Amino acid sequence: xxxxxxxxxxxxxxxxxxxxxxxxxVRKAYGEVVAxxxxxxxxxxxxxxxLLGPSGSGKTTTLRIIAGFELPDSGTVELGGRDVRDLxxxxxxxxxxxxxxxxxxxxxxxxxxxxxxxxxGTAKEERAKRRDEALEMVRLSGYGDRKPSELxxxxxxxxxxxxxxxxxxxxxxxxxxxxxxxxxxxxxMQIELKQIQHEVGITFVYVTHDQEEALTMSDRVAVFNHxxxxxxxxxxxVYETPANRFVAGFVGVSNxxxxxxxQFTIRPEKVRLLEPGEGDDGMHxxxxxxxxxxxxxxxxxxxxVLDAGGExxxxxxxxxxxxxxAVEQGGRQVAVGWRPEHTVAVKAATHTERG
Amino acid sequence: xxxxxxxxxxxxxxxxxxxxLAGPVGWLVVGYLGSLAVLLVTSFWTLGELSGEIEQTxxxxxxxxxxxxxxxxxxxxxxxxxxxxxxxxxxxxxxPLAFYMAKIAGPRTRGLLLVAVLMPLWSAxxxxxxxxxxxxxxxxxxxxxxxxLGIEGPGYGLVAVWLVMSYIWLPxxxxxxxxxxxxxxxxxxxxxxxxxxxxTYTFRRVILPLALPAVIAGSIFTFSLTLGDFIAxxxxxxxxxxxxxxxxxxxxxDLPFAAAFATVPIVIMIVYLLVARRMGAFEHx
Numbered sequence: 001x002x003x004x005x006x007x008x009x010x011x012x013x014x015x016x017x018x019x020x021x022x023x024x025x026v027r028k029a030y031g032e033v034v035a036x037x038x039x040x041x042x043x044x045x046x047x048x049x050x051l052l053g054p055s056g057s058g059k060t061t062t063l064r065i066i067a068g069f070e071l072p073d074s075g076t077v078e079l080g081g082r083d084v085r086d087l088x089x090x091x092x093x094x095x096x097x098x099x100x101x102x103x104x105x106x107x108x109x110x111x112x113x114x115x116x117x118x119x120x121g122t123a124k125e126e127r128a129k130r131r132d133e134a135l136e137m138v139r140l141s142g143y144g145d146r147k148p149s150e151l152x153x154x155x156x157x158x159x160x161x162x163x164x165x166x167x168x169x170x171x172x173x174x175x176x177x178x179x180x181x182x183x184x185x186x187x188x189m190q191i192e193l194k195q196i197q198h199e200v201g202i203t204f205v206y207v208t209h210d211q212e213e214a215l216t217m218s219d220r221v222a223v224f225n226h227x228x229x230x231x232x233x234x235x236x237x238v239y240e241t242p243a244n245r246f247v248a249g250f251v252g253v254s255n256x257x258x259x260x261x262x263q264f265t266i267r268p269e270k271v272r273l274l275e276p277g278e279g280d281d282g283m284h285x286x287x288x289x290x291x292x293x294x295x296x297x298x299x300x301x302x303x304x305v306l307d308a309g310g311e312x313x314x315x316x317x318x319x320x321x322x323x324x325x326a327v328e329q330g331g332r333q334v335a336v337g338w339r340p341e342h343t344v345a346v347k348a349a350t351h352t353e354r355g
Numbered sequence: 356x357x358x359x360x361x362x363x364x365x366x367x368x369x370x371x372x373x374x375x376l377a378g379p380v381g382w383l384v385v386g387y388l389g390s391l392a393v394l395l396v397t398s399f400w401t402l403g404e405l406s407g408e409i410e411q412t413x414x415x416x417x418x419x420x421x422x423x424x425x426x427x428x429x430x431x432x433x434x435x436x437x438x439x440x441x442x443x444x445x446x447x448x449x450x451p452l453a454f455y456m457a458k459i460a461g462p463r464t465r466g467l468l469l470v471a472v473l474m475p476l477w478s479a480x481x482x483x484x485x486x487x488x489x490x491x492x493x494x495x496x497x498x499x500x501x502x503x504l505g506i507e508g509p510g511y512g513l514v515a516v517w518l519v520m521s522y523i524w525l526p527x528x529x530x531x532x533x534x535x536x537x538x539x540x541x542x543x544x545x546x547x548x549x550x551x552x553x554x555t556y557t558f559r560r561v562i563l564p565l566a567l568p569a570v571i572a573g574s575i576f577t578f579s580l581t582l583g584d585f586i587a588x589x590x591x592x593x594x595x596x597x598x599x600x601x602x603x604x605x606x607x608x609d610l611p612f613a614a615a616f617a618t619v620p621i622v623i624m625i626v627y628l629l630v631a632r633r634m635g636a637f638e639h640x
Contacts, residue, residue, distance in 0.1 A: 069545055089548045096549045102542035106564050115560075116550035167550060 018081030020045050020171050020203045021066060026075035028061055035061040037227035038075070043171070043205060048197055050206045052214040053224030054250065059207045062224075063173050066205065068092050080170055095164035096173040099180070101156045103148040109135070109159050110144035116167040134166040137196060154185045161196065171203045178213065190217055211251045215239060223247050239267075245346045256346065257310035263346055268315040270342040273302065274335040285337040288312075293330045300326040304336055312336065391621075398614035409610060417615035427601070431619055434598040437517055438581035442574045444521040445528040449573065453529050454562075457536035458544070472529045480523065484590050487519045491591060515591040520581045527576035535569020536562070571631045578627060582620040 021043040028036040036058040043049040051059035064070040065077060068089035077084050084092055095116070103112050113134055117127045135141050138158035148156055157177060164172055177193075178186045194217050197204050208214055214221050215235040222232045223246070231243035242248035245256060248265040256265050272279075279285050291311070292303040300321060302314045314336060318326065364371050401414045421427050456468045475483065488511075490496050497508035509515055539562065547557040585599025598620055605613035631637070 067549060069548075089545070090551045090553055094549075096546070098542045098546060100540060100542055102540065102546035104543060104546075104561060115547070115552075119551045119556060163550075 017045070018078070019043055020047070020080055021049075021205065022076075022078040022081075023062070023066070024076050026062070026065060026072045026077065028058075028065060028070060028072050034227050036065070036072070039227075039229055041222055041229065041232060043203060046201050046203055048194065048204045048206065048217060048219045050208060050214040050218035050221045051224055052208060052211060052221050052251070054209055056226075057224035058227040059209075059224045060175060063096075063175055063205065063207050066171070067094055067096050067173055093170035094173055095167050095169040095171075096175065097157075097160050097164050097177045099176045101148075101160040101177075103156055103159055103163070105148055107147075108144060109140065109146050109148065109151070112148065112159060113144075113163045113166055115163060120167075130166050134162040137165070137199065138162045138192075153181055154189065157181065157189065158192075161193070165196070165200055165202065168200075169202065171205060172197075174204060174206045176207055176209070178208075186213070193217065215251070221251075223250060225250070241344055242346060248344070248346050253313050255312050257306070257312065259308070264343040265346050266312070266338050266343045268301070268313040271304075271312055271314045271336055271338045273304075273314055273316060274337050279335070279337045282339065283337040284340055285335055287333065287335050290329050290332050290334055293327050295323045295326045302329065304334065306336070394614045394617060397611055398618055400611040402609050402611060417612045418618075420612065421616050421619060426596075427616065430596045430598060430601055433513075433595065434582060434620075435623065437513070437520065437597070438578045440517050441520045441524060441581045442528075442577045444517070445525050445577045446532075446570055446574060448521070448525060449528040449532050450566075450570070453532035453536055456529075456533050457539075458541065469533075472526050472533075475523075476526055481586065483523055484519060484587055487515075487522070488590055491515050491518075510593075511591050512593040513595055515593075516588050516595070516597075519587050519591050520584065523587070524577040524580050527580065528570075528573035531569045531573040531576070532566060535566045535572070539565050568635050568637070571634055572637075575624075575628065575631060579620070579624050582623060 019042040021041070023042075024040050026036055026039045027034070039058070039062060051062055053059045061070060065072050066079075068084070068087060068091075071085075079093060104115065107115070110131055113131045114127050117130065122130075131144070132141065135144060138161055140155060140158055140162065143151070143155065143159075148159065151159065157180075160177070174193075178189050181189060190213060193204075206214075206217065215238075218235055220232060220234055221238050223230045223238060225246050231238055231247045233241075238247060238251050242251060242265065245254070245263070245265075248254050248256065253268050254265055255268055255271075256263060258264075272283075274285065286306050286308055288304040288306040288311075290302050291305050292301075294301040294303075295318075297318070299315050299317055302316065303311060304314055305311045364374070397409075398417055399413050399415070400409055400411050401416060402408070403410045421431075452468070452472075456465050460468060491508060491511060492498075493510065495508070501508055509518070543561055543565075544557055547561050548554075552560070583599055585597065585603045588595060588597045588600050598616060602613045602617045605616065
C-alpha cells in the first residue's frame with residue numbers, strides 16, 4: 001500500500017510545549033456498557049491523528065469527550081496543557097465536523113459559515129473577509145447565498161469544514177466526515193482534507209472505521225477495539241508491525257497462520273505465487289491449493305489453502321494476466337513463498353475476544 | 356377475484372388514485388364544502404318582517420349588521436381576544452414541555468408524557484368542561500385550596516373561559532411542537548454549542564426559527580377551535596357573548612343572520628392561514 005504521509009514516525013513536538021490534546025486514564029460507561037475503558041493518548045500540535053476502529057469500539061465516544069459533549073467517568077482531558085474537565089463545549093477551543101454535517105437548514109451557506117464568528121461578536125468586515133477566505137479554501141466561492149438543501153453531499157461536507165475552520169480552533173474534530181459520500185468523492189475529499197489541514201496547520205483528530213482512509217491521511221493512527229487502544233503509531237508501523245492479532249486483522253488482511261507453535265501474520269502483497277522451480281534462497285516455500293479467485297481489475301486476490309494448515313490471501317498485480325487467465329487458476333495446486341523477515345509474530349489482542 | 360382486481364389496477368395510476376380518493380373526497384365535497392355552501396347562500400337571505408319566515412331574496416343586510424353593529428363588533432373582538440390569549444398561553448405552556456419530551460427525556464419518560472398529554476383527548480369534551488365547572492364553582496376545589504391563602508379563585512367569567520379553553524386545547528399545541536422539535540437533528544444543537552453558542556443563543560438562532568412553523572401549526576388548532584366554541588362560554592362564562600354563542604342563539608330565531616355571523620370566524624381563519632403560510636408554517640407539513 002502506498003503511503004503519502006508516513007514520514008513522521010515520532011510525533012513532532014515543537015519546542016517541548018504541551019501537546020494539544022492529552023487524555024489520561026479516560027473511562028466512560030453507559031450503564032453496564034463500558035464505551036471507553038481507560039484511554040491514554042497525546043496529540044501534538046499540527047498532527048493529523050486518526051482514531052481507527054470498528055463501530056462500537058469507543059472512538060466516537062472519545063471524540064465526544066474531547067469536544068465536551070460527554071463527560072468522562074474518570075480520567076483527565078487536557079487541551080493545550082489545560083484541564084478542561086469542567087468546561088462546556090462552548091468554552092473549548094475545539095470545533096467538530098459532524099458526520100451528518102449538521103448545517104443549519106434555515107441559514108444560507110454564508111450565514112452558516114459566519115455562525116461561530118457571530119457568536120463571538122466578530123466585527124462585520126472581519127467576518128465577511130474570513131468567510132470568503134474559508135469558502136475559497138473549500139472551493140465554494142460564490143455559493144454563499146445558497147441554502148444547504150441546494151448543495152450536493154460533497155459540497156455540504158465542504159461547507160461544514162469551512163464553518164469549523166473559519167473559527168481557527170486549536171483542534172478540529174472530524175467524526176467520520178466522509179462516511180456519507182460515494183467512493184470517488186471520498187477519495188477526492190481525502191486528498192483535499194489533507195491539503196487543507198496542511199494549509200491551516202490546525203490539529204486534526206479524525207474518526208473513521210475505514211483502515212485505508214486512516215492509512216492514507218494520518219500522521220499517526222490509534223487503533224481502537226472494545227474501548228481500549230490496541231496500538232498507536234504511524235500508518236507504516238501499524239500496517240507493517242501490528243502489535244497484536246486484532247490490529248493485524250483490522251488494519252489490512254490478517255493472514256494469520258501458525259507454524260511450530262508460533263503465530264504470525266504476513267501481508268497478502270508479500271506472499272508470492274510460485275511456478276515450479278521458482279523461488280530463491282532464504283524464501284520459505286509451502287504448497288497449497290487455490291480455492292478462490294477474485295479479479296479486481298488492477299489486482300487479483302487468490303485464497304490459498306495451505307497443505308500444512310491455514311489459509312492465506314495472496315494479492316498479485318495483473319501485470320500481464322487477463323481476467324480469464326486469473327479465474328482459470330481456481331482449484332490449481334500451487335506453491336507459495338515468502339521471506340521470513342516479512343512475517344510479524346503476533347500476540348492476542350489487549351482485549352480478549354469474547355467467545 | 357382479488358387477482359382480477361389487481362390486474363385491473365395494474366399500470367393505471369389514474370384509476371388507482373381515483374379508487375383511493377373517491378370516498379374521502381366525495382365526503383369532503385358533499386358533507387363539508389356542501390354544508391359550507393348552503394351556509395353561505397343562507398347568509399344572503401333574510402327573515403320576513405311580519406311572517407318570521409325565511410325569504411329567499413338576496414340582501415347584504417345581515418353582513419352590514421355584523422360589521423356595523425357595535426354589539427356584534429365587540430362580540431367578535433372579545434372572541435378573537437380570548438382565542439389569541441388561549442393560543443399564546445398554550446404556546447408558552449407547550450413549548451418547554453414539548454422540548455423536554457423531544458430532546459431531553461429518555462424513551463420511557465417520553466412515552467409516559469405523550470400518554471399524559473393525549474389522555475385528556477380520550478374523555479369527552481363536555482365531561483372536561485363540567486369537571487372545570489366543579490373546580491371553579493363557589494364551593495369548588497380551587498376556592499377550597501386557595502382559602503388558607505386568603506384569596507379567591509376567578510369564579511365563572513372571562514378568566515374561567517380563558518383557563519378552560521387553554522386547558523382543553525393544550526394537546527393540540529403540544530403535539531405539533533413536539534413533532535417539530537423531534538425533527539430538528541440533535542447534531543444541530545451540538546454544532547451550535549460547539550461553535551461557542553450558549554444555550555439561550557442556540558435557542559434564539561437555531562431552535563426557535565426551526566420550530567416556528569410547528570408553533571404556528573399548533574396555533575391554527577388552538578385559535579380556530581377557540582374561535583368557534585360556544586359550550587365553554589356557556590358553562591364557565593358569566594353570560595358574556597362570543598361568536599359561537601351568538602350563532603347558537605340566533606340559529607333557531609334568525610337563521611340567515613346566524614349564517615352571516617358564522618362566516619366571521621371563517622374569514623378570520625382564512626386571513627390567519629394566509630399569514631401563517633407567509634411565515635412558512637406549511638413548508639414542513
